[in-house]
Amino acid sequence: MKRRYPWSLALACFLVILLAAPLVISDRYHHIALQSGVVFAASNNSYSLSSPVRLMSGPTIELESGTLSVPPTRTGLARGGEVIAMLITGSGPQLTLENATFTADFSTREPTFSQTETASEIAPLVKALQGMQFSDLTVRNGTVRIKMSDGTIAELNKVQASLSGEPNGAISAAGSFEFHGEKIDFDTTLGASLDAQGKSRPLNAAFSGTPISAKLDGNLLLGESPQLLSPRAELSTTDLRATARWLGVNWPSGKGFGAFSAKGPLEWANRTIAFQNAAIELDENDATGTLSVNFAGPRPSVEGTLGLKSLDLTHYLKADTPEDQARTILASLRAADGFDFPLIDAVDADFRLSADTVNLPATTIGRSAATVSLRDGKMLADLAELEFSDGTRGGGQIRIDQSGDTPGFGMQAKFESPDVAQAIQAVFGHPTVQGRGSVTIDLTATGDTGENLLQSLAGKLCVTLVEGGRIGIDINSLTSPQSQSLPEEKWQQVSATAITVDTLDARFSVTNGVLRAQSAEAVSGERALKADGAISLVERRLDMELAVGDVIKAAAESEATAAVKMHPREIINMHGPWSAPQISNEPAPDAAQSIAPAPG
Template structure:
């Protein structure tokens, strides 16, 4: 037994000596030929080796090759350029005196996948194992079973479509042993300065290369996106399966994909689940379950390729939508007192693709604003963003509207139209604009257009028209009928009526405004309520959010025997306007009490003989 043991030890020592000796006795030219033979067997293309070729032993017997290029076909850029390659040698082959490579590690390598305008692709092989596999004649083992790419890059360039993208590879390993084996790739990549872990597995790559089908699984895990997909992939690149995607910020994910979105608190956490159909022309998500910013919706989405700009279209429906997270972006005014926003309007980031998205909800909330059943369309086409609201239930009535925004040099062109019917004006104006001085059921139309770099600039350029009628309502903050009765009886009491309170009810109020250069002018604004009628003329300054109007209130008692006319003014900010009688008209009406009334209303001034311009209110008498 001892002799048998010594014999086996001697044989083992001889084999080890052979393994250690044979490579060192192999000339460099043979090493070059060995490496060239393996690459040709795999790709059918002869590599160009500009650097040295030598052997190393740690941690395994390894063939070291420097500065290697694998050419592409038909004059396209090289398929691969590597600073260094390391070929792991098969120990079993070394024992019998042969040098064979089982795996390759590429350092600082660039892989170029180029599709030329003539249809030629850099990864189309005419000879070698890969070409035989593509022709369905794959009956040989893979000459190189694993390829590891470290500190490299993969670039895809489609000259016909004008598309190109590049991915940095930190460390990725591809493994495929033979025809009956699965193919896998796993590792860490870096795209647009974001790291992500990837994993891809093909159950039957040989069938796929030959034009057949293979089950496929893929996963991407990163800071901004977690994506998993599985299904059946065919040789034409069509995938039928399912997909799930999630992340903490859709805004960050869209930025990663190249959308220049500004900072904001909306478009945050998201989760998407759907069956998937993917081919070279489109991605179709036919039964989407989408969660975004706490809202749940379902529907379908399609992303179409093949043109200069991708097109996103689809339909989403939700029981409830809370859009309060978007109120910062939708806010038109800010500050105290409130002013139109002066920051620059930029919609260019929303125009990188064509969009046709329809959204419906049973109930919609935006901060204080509440809408019932509503449907809206968001579209971008011909360099223009369009928002259209179909008939929406709102504040007891219905609302329709559309807005179109189009960049023009450094400005934005605006065109907007809206109509409403049966709307509770008190709640609507209060929630939308903070104006709480008008109540009633309103109906109206509006159409405006303008150009500006900000909301403030747009407000100064508005042109258009607005027509409004309100039934069964009231003016809040003043009781004109009560006031007129007081003044009729005691003109001197007007001095103390700086804030009247109460409300003026009416049966019907109508107003028509012509809008020019941000100024809404009316010569036809009237209100009727039995013994009281009111007419107004003047301006509503949209840019300054202020009023400067003159009016006349006509009041008569029950038998209409003693009619009374009171001119008054409405001025100041439209959120809290001032309504006051025209003091000049009161003085003239007071007769013998005029001198006393003058000094009482204007302490320290003797104006009983003053003359001057007639105030706007008196002009309306």
């Protein structure tokens, strides 16, 4: 059975069983009592349990099997009657429990077996055990099975422990156990009762092993819903990915998620572990805030509110090779084969993150804030605030849906004052528009390959220059007094030269990977430009018409904010592969056209 239970839950349950059980079966702790048990003599100084012994109720904890024995006296091996007398008088130096199996049932509060034996039927050794009349207890080769409400079982094997008690009721335990094949050493002390019922007890514990290490100092609250409260707790692992797999979480291989540590107040209740006002470090990223993990659902659920001075994402993102840097985003996307985000399926999460700086492989972002939600195979990331070092500001939302047969993706974003040329250069490989303005993106796509994504791409795209800029096409070389075709080699010269524009507003709708111009207009001095047509991202093809004409100035100052009119003089046709389209021009129809001014 696949196990998804955290180390701390298993260890806390183990503490309840190992430390509390020898105490709560004593008549000094009347709130929880030994219910029943039957034993038979295996030898003169050892007894084997033949039926379960109830140690606690709520949660139900039982000692299902095991062999109890005492060491030899100075005169040799003790006889059965002498053993009983020694234990009853309190002179027994040590009791040994071998091959024991404990069970802790957190799935129900009802008894798991019927109690039919009377007190007179309980073996003398068990009666003596009820009175806690031994100085030390040694557990050898034990097993602890922890059953949760969903029926899954966490099992601790090869339990080796040495317990010793103090007159005031405090008890210490040290030893080791194996969980999922890894050995964990522990050293714990459960102090004297803090209340009359013995439900609250101070606890100091330390655990260490290859997967994980932990220290805590606080209080253990027993009862139907055991709780662990530690004002001072520490948790660390050298490899978070490996630790998650050790705990049964399907965490994939990849970059980052290595060294992890958390220090601060800790609370464990039911199946939730929470750090409050903690110092948290992951891959040398230092954060402060809250972090909790809940294991009650089919997947672990993580919540956190963390603030960072600097968030270095280069630990998690692949650095571009020279070959990657030479590719455009479209080329890289087209070559992609398979999109899989296993972590989205592995956990549920709600994170609120803020950072003064965010380091990416190719750039640095200033003050940033984001909320990330993972739920049922879906991811929603709200980027509320992004400030780039070049003055660009923005925000938006990213969506990934892996809940169906075909993954779906969505992006909404708006950037103010970006260097538009850099963005277009990265996507298309050519800075068709240069200058600062605003960029608005609202796109969706589905598919598990780059080609499928491009073919399904849909939404809207808008680019606006608010302070003027340049268009990376030499309109002067394309215009002529009569219709003619442009030689193929001429396109390289035309696309390598730019003209200045005062305003530009380009709005496109996107359907099946094809951008269609809804309104693409610019004004350059006395000249106006208007584009119409489509750009296919799938076929890398242009089918555009560019109208070029003269601006008609407003007759009065009151008309200055009205739509700008133009007299079109000619139409430039561009058809074919965008790397070398066929270009021709023709006189425009004798009709006036208007251009709406760029918003904002």
